[in-house]
Amino acid sequence: MAFKKLDFRGPSFRSVLGFTFRHWAAQPWRILAILLTILLSTLTDVLTPMYAGRLVDAVAAGAARDSAWHAALTAFWLILALGAGSTLLRQVAFRNIIVLTLKMMSQIAGRAFHRVQRFSTDWHANTFAGSTVRKITRGMWALDLLNDTLLISLFPSLIMLVGVTVVLGVSWPLMGALVGVGSVLYVAITVALSLGYVAPAARLANAWDTKLGGALADAITCNAVVKAFGAETREEERLSRIVWKWRERTRRTWRRGTLNGGIQGGMLLLMQGAIVGSALLLWAGGQAGPGDIAFAMTAFFILKGYLRDVGMNVRNLQRSVNDMEELVALERQPLGVEDAPNARILVVRQGEICFERVHFRYGTHDRPLYEDFSIRIAPGERIGLVGPSGSGKTTFIKLIQRLYDVTGGRITIDGQDISRVRQDSLRRQIAIVQQEPILFHRSLAENIAYARPGATREEIERAARLANAHDFIAALPRGYDTLVGERGVKLSGGERQRVALARAFLADAPILILDEATSSLDSESEVLIQQAMERLMEGRTTLVIAHRLSTVRALDRLLVMDRGKVVEEGSHELLIRRPNGVYRRLFERQALELTRGLFLDADARRDGEAGDWLAEPDELAQANESARLP
Template sequence: MTEHYEDEDEGPRERALSNLQVLGFIASFWLRRPWRLSWVVTFCLVSIGLDMAMPWAAGRMVDTLTQGPVLAPDAWRWWAIFIGLGVALAIVRNIRDKPWCQLAAFNMKEMTDAGFARVQAYSADWHADAFAGATVRKLSRAMWAYDQVSDAVVMWIGPALLVLVGLSVMMILRWPMVGLFSLFAVGLFIATNLFLISRFARPLNQRSVALDTRIGGALADSISGNAAVRSFGAEAREEARIAGVTSLWRDAVIRTWYSFTDIWLVQNLLLAFLQAGLTGLLIHLWTQGRATPGDVVFGVTAFMLMSGYLRNLGDNIRMLQKGLDDAEDLARYMRTGPQVPDRPDARPFAPGPGEIVFDRAGFGYAKSGRRLFNDFTLQIRPGERVALVGPTGSGKSTFVKLIQRLYDVDSGAIRVDGQDVAAVTQASLRRAIAVVPQDPALFHRSIAENIAYGRPDATPEAIEMAARRARAHDFIARLPGGYATLVGERGVKLSGGERQRVAIARAFLADAPILVLDEATSSLDVETEREVQAAMEALMEGRTTVIIAHRLSTVRNADRILVFEDGRILEEGGHDELVRRGGAYARLHAVTLGAA
């Protein structure tokens, strides 16, 4: 099979944001701590003033020296002022930088937290379309982009513009032609940089950033599937796949760096133009007796200061653009609300006996182009055990997802204990529904933490009791770390049956009024399945239970069996009743018996 690296996507594609939109997003974090920002800006201005005063002090010192030793006291005074300005500049910058470091650390943390919260609120469809590794890469890259953009704007570009314009104005006041030339050269330098970077460098940089994200997604995809890679002996193929993605990135980033190198050449040519013009004009004025040697020293010192700022300005404009590109994904996330948001007036769900009602509900997946449920009406009574059976794609899993409000219905309503699920907060609703999935997702944390995930305040005794009821205590006790054993990413250190029992123990401990069992015993051997079935009988007692099953042996004791087909309930009734009818369920039952 041919690999198509160019077509791989790290997640849902969105329209690009402008530089100003991304910069506005980052600036919103600066304004969260206005006093600390004001402190930094104030001392930035003081340091700019000290910087601009140094060429002036150097020029006055040279003018005094040209008068001969008779003015030695004045020369020493100007020397002291010149040195004092340098010392004061170092101290002021130190006073400025410490609060800036605190501001950056707080804001980088909050930006990452906000990005994670927003991504976590996105729909199941969004996460199904996105590479987890790529999303992680975007969030972590944006955190450091904040540091890059903030330093570039506040510490370098802003002060550089003030110094460059300030020195030019100082020269205009004394030598209009020199000052105007300086202002023209500075404007030309900035305009050329902005044009070249936005026109040539940014598109290349966006391409290399996208491929950097793709590397994260591809690496995470291969590493998380390492067991499958090894089982098929596909290490070389995966290495070739990653090499293909990194080769694309290498080629793109080389073009990006080449563009920055070419821009750097243009910058240096413009600096040479400024150097030649500034010093040449001052020497010309000196030959005419309109400038002193000190004035020439002022000009040379001013050029050295300006060239340093211009180089930094050029470098930081490039770094600013890179940082804006790196932060663009997170800025877009923060402008894109959750696909299934809580209403502004949503109230906490009030758990009750567990009644579930579908009232003329309609729903269809946006990407499928067809509606799955049309005017779907069903009532599940409190404490009732209802089993859902039917072929794949018939609507069983969607039925459960709608109860949890992982999706919103297109029409009608779903009510749990008389409360419209769209009118309550999603987190409170889901805490009232314990789910044991077919393929339980465990966190790379201890077994105790995984069992207690629904009740993080549970005592060790309660955790152990839940494990015993799920028939998990014995295998946990045999592990070297017992309940403190780390289970690995997605629980890879445990067998399928062990993971399932941990998930069942989690459901025991959650003690929710509504229980969803999605093929909850499918990974267990026959003997363990019988033990867990007995434990689950106790768990289901007094709770509304929805059982999704393909193995009909697990639904015999359900109060009601619903046979789904294309979003409709084809049949419903008890096991014996449905077998006697000889319909769809009876045919499924006959197939099951034949397979056994």
């Protein structure tokens, strides 16, 4: 059995206990009150055996003697008084520790949520949401156990150990030495077993517990996909493999804990034999009377209860530290994108956006995506970002939102470096409608008002009308109070898009980002959303990521991107007439695919198997225009 990190100086204990003590420091008077009441309560337990011995001496002297009867009554009432005082003091300590722990748990949960909300986009993309929730909630409840273990259990055990050793040592040095040395050895071996033998297994079991939570959340969140492929059994088999690993790791932890408890029981038995044996020798030698023996035995049995609890308390300490490790690690996790010291509030009056010799690479990638990249977007200009997947369109948008920091150069809005302003003020000046809008499992009114929480119902309804969403919302049984389900699953794609557009209307931000909001919608929804988008773009600096090129024909300027560079720019009319141009090639390819789709749909209609959509006039015109290109 190898023992590594046998004491409390190991990195896990150091970080978790340091984290806990920092939160204790925020409530110093409450900590002092808890320690003082626990100290006084434990001292009553130290003194109780002394009066128990006097009671036995008085009883042994005989009831006929008035002095013996008086001594017995005095000892009796003092024992009761000590017991009552101990109970009262512990109640005061418990009430204080309840307030202490609840306040700490609230602060820790709030702080963890604060950090998780501000972690980088990369962190969220690579982390299971279910695992994160499990780390926070498990760590919160482990703090409750940790506080109880340190303040209510281990601290009084230490006081009791010292007190009994001193009291017995004053009368019988040999017995005091046996209690002191035996107790220290017991505690040392218990700590060594718990930290060096049980803790590593518990840490691994916790890691698999986190994986189990993540796997459950992943499968439940994606249940629609599971059902679509009839994969329920497959997911159950996948989860069963994780459950098996979790079970085996947890079984090993529990077995080690059980063995640890057995060893502790054996050590207590040896101590009991040594103490009882020494008491009998003292009695046989005439150095101790019946009361002394009762005193020594009572003191040891009270101490034994505390020592037995030390084993359990050390195991609880080890378990609570293991359970808090991942929560504490969140505190040390760098945010990724942080506000600069003394960051200012961004003020946008015009909406000019400039990339000034920007360099950017993802993580540890060898090749940068952007090198010496410069572009200017004029106030109120409507820009389309066009190009194949991986060309840098989405990164362009994320850099403006400062979801990533540039590695060189700078990005400015109205001349203000966005790395020098507060992120929340930056993002409040940008309204974004994503390709796959995400809604909260809240009411439609709350989802629309998320852009401006103080908005009135009239303002919410006005935004919904501008987004062509009011009619379908009003037709719902509960109207704007309808809950939309997790991530908005109760709504169709077109309805979710219109709610997202209403949210953008209500935000009324000077900069607008549209991540191709019509790429996967039916024609009727697309027309409604196109109308709403035209209204939304008025008077705003607008960036449109275009996957379907028919949506960018009316924009002021198109930036055709490829591998982080703008290879072409200009209006649709200019770029479509450029021989061998990238934009023209992309446009012709999409037009050809559209034409093929029209012919296939026509064939289906002739066969009496009408498709799900009919060609719109602008789609036919687009296909015809492509055919007439020079």
